[in-house]
Amino acid sequence: MAERYSSFEEGGTRWLWQRITAAFLVVVLAFHFFLLHFVNHAYEVSFMASSIRMDNLLYYSLMILFLVTATFHGVNGVFNALVNQGLTGRRKRAVKYVLVAASVLLIVQGVRTANAWAGISLF
């Protein structure tokens, strides 16, 4: 049987959520690349074109979910990589809070950006 190489503790909650978000991201990241590089092209990007896409509630919701899952998957991956390298105790807790704060900032800024395109003014 093959060896198991992973930064995650097998069967743990962080491992499970990493897999659940991965299954979603595999499809949505491929869709994102396809839509924004092959259907629409890099040299055609404009605020108005992004606005038209974000006006569609389904697309807007998908992008918000994409932002949240990608942030979780990325930050959870970084955290587990560091834990796998031997991060423990107070430093582990400090890294965790820094990563949680960075994630919250990223999601808030991402939502503000999506709202700017969609014409929603919440904050």
Add this chain to the structure above:
Amino acid sequence: MSQSYDRGLVEDFGRWKEFSAGMWAWVFHKFTGWVLVGYLFTHISVLSTAVSAAGNTRAIEAQNDVYTVVISTLESLLVVRILEVGLLAVAVFHILNGCRLLLVDLGVGLDAQDKSFYASLVLTGAIVVASVPTFLEGVF
């Protein structure tokens, strides 16, 4: 049946000559993951220029708002387009190897996990090479 192995530290890259397909897959997945999470933060930062552009209807209609200008300036640079091809390579490998990991975790295709790693590499190369014309379109 599960077995435990003393794989030593994969993080000890001085042992790279001893690395097997599974270890290379682990190294590449981790590397591409770090690149993607770094890019995610950069991506949202650059796209955030849309927040400043919003509300300036006249500039948006004339396509000279800050967001459109920043993105179109970046996209006019050959180096940015080449970096985008690199990003595609990183993302495609992470997606394909991620599918491989999902299958491995479900216990599917364990015996062929080395072959599926090579297949991920070959498929990544093929998709990236085929995408180069689209990614460079309009830059010259």
